[in-house]
Amino acid sequence: MEPQSPNLKTTPSLTLGRFHISEDYGFLLPSPLMPLLSCQFLTGYREQRLAHLTLSFITIGYVWQEGETQPKEVLPRNLALPFVEVSRSVGLPPILTHSDLVLANWTARDPGRPLEIRNLDIIFSLPGGESLRGFILVIVLVENAAVPGIKALVQAVNAILQPSPESLLQALQRLRLSIQDIKGVLGQMHDYADPDVFYAVIRIFLSGWKDNPAMPAGLIYEGVSNEPLRYSGGSTAQSTVLQAFDEFLGIHHSEESADFLHKMRDYMPPSHKAFIEEIHSAPSLRDHILSSGNGQLLAAYNQCVEALVALRSYHIAMVTKYLITAAARAKGRRPSQLPGPPWALEERGTGGTVVLRFLKSVRDKTLEAILHQSG
16 A cells, blocks of 8 residues: 555545534524623623614614504514613613714715715614615714814813803804804705605604503513503703703793603713713703803803704704605605505694694704893
């Protein structure tokens, strides 16, 4: 027998296991149900927020996959348990919130270029195609337009404490410009989100299971609670921006509106809610301006309030277009590729409010904040 050549490779014996082929099931994946996810390997706040984003999109898609007429009543334990676990870690409810849909759901295609809609994309999507992408990204840009305004709040609070009338005046001017920029950016919604698609397709996926006739009992989170839990859907009221502006400007809303807005703070990241509370506990801007007798400060304050009134009036017009007018069109539309008109939230916002009544009340109370020079 000739000796084996040293260059000849030794071929391992052929086994199914080497190729992930089961002895019992062949090419079938044995027990393919998703294993119970654990949050113990998440490192830090950013990963926890990303996990909440991921699980919230899976949950909202699962619950509303058959539309509002056949929502799921039970969230399976292999989704419910990790979702509730990570929600407790980040201090958010186990549902899709504004902080998921918008604040954590964007990426820049080229980080070196400015934040504009052509340079942005969403991370997770739902039915709605380009209109959903546009809807989310315009709100991302709205949040970005608010950055100078948020910085102005900090500058203004510190200027009151110092005190520095010049710095306070500059901060109020910056806040007014930021509010006006927000209104301008919000106008891009008309270019990037189709009202009919928003109303008939997207809106249901932004809905929750509280104050929603389609799910009056709520949702059972299997393995968490035997009783249904009820959470509001995503809403712009869950954005910290305007609530922080209201607190700073000392705007007081009606009891009903204020109650809803305060409840929406529980849907914000806890640190963002704490920022609003810090602004609330700061010295009163209105009292400071009135006691100072400074006409420039009073005029600059009123310009901020007027800009906020204009923004809220513009928002009302937009909601009318995307909700009320779209609803009327949906009822008269012949069967097409779009689903029929939804009934459960016909006059309500996705957060559960009777939307136009709420928005008009908030706008009108903002207008009442205008200051008048005493004497």
